[in-house]
Amino acid sequence: MFADRSDAGERLAAELERRGVAADVVLGIPRGALPVARPVADALGAELDVVVARKMGAPNNPELALGAVGSDGTVWLNDDLVDRLGVSDSYLEDSRAEESENARKKADRYRDSDGMPDLEGTRVVVVDDGVATGATATACLREVRERGADHVMLAVPVGSPGTVDSLESEADAVIALRTPADFRAVGQYYRDFGQVSDREAIEYLDGDR
Missing domain, CATH: 3.30.1310.20 (PRTase-like)
Incomplete structure (x- = not known):
């Protein structure tokens, strides 16, 4: 059980560091993934931006x-x-x-700039707060791949076991801290799973939280 998305992000960041993951860009899927992605980007010393589906x-x-x-x-x-x-x-x-x-x-x-950063030849970690059906994560991974990223990883705190398995065909690597056999919904693994507002999401992108 994660206390909230920031707690999940800290734990995910620690696991990625333990595995020696390197990234040029971390892309969070808004809005809920931004509190998770911020500590990941900070730990990896990577730029934080968004990918949307x-x-x-x-x-x-x-x-x-x-x-x-x-x-x-x-x-x-x-x-x-x-x-x-x-x-x-x-x-x-x-x-x-x-x-x-x-x-x-x-x-x-969410952006001051015109569009997503140039991903050609980069190492990208796509972060979400969890995956259930994997529909949006799949579309986001495909967009990142289409933009020329050299290595694409999906990192999530929790996900459906079957979905995590299927997403391995869409990314070079998938890391999920938990894949419970009784998975029903992402929110059941967070004590606080309240909505993230646009304002809060932008603050995470700006590094103000």
Whole structure:
């Protein structure tokens, strides 16, 4: 059990240091990952920025994720679910375009600069506060890879065992501190799992917390 996201970040940072992980850039998935990613970036002496993806909801059921799309349009789809629901290609394309633009706008809210740092040839650690379905994490990892990163790692405090296993095909390495067999939701492994506001997230990016 983690006290809160900052506690999880400190523990994750310690594990990455113990393993001798090196990184040029740490990318948190906002908003919840920023308190986790800040201590990781500090421990690794790396720049902290964000990578953003948005879920693509099913027709008439937006909470059911068909997949996710990054701010650059990189997409991951749950093909089995898409086929089972008979979702049309036109719906998927419209959703991809809309949610990609939403992801871009969200990323821009956190940055003073124009866009993500140049990742060509870099070592990148993508951090989230946990993974359940892995939809957004997958889209984020694919975007980082598309931007030319040389080595891509995903680091999380906790995740579903099956999801963590599947994400190993999307990254060069995946580190999860806990993969409980009875995993149901990320929040059950935090005593305090309150929402992180945009203002708080930006403070973590600026190093003010």
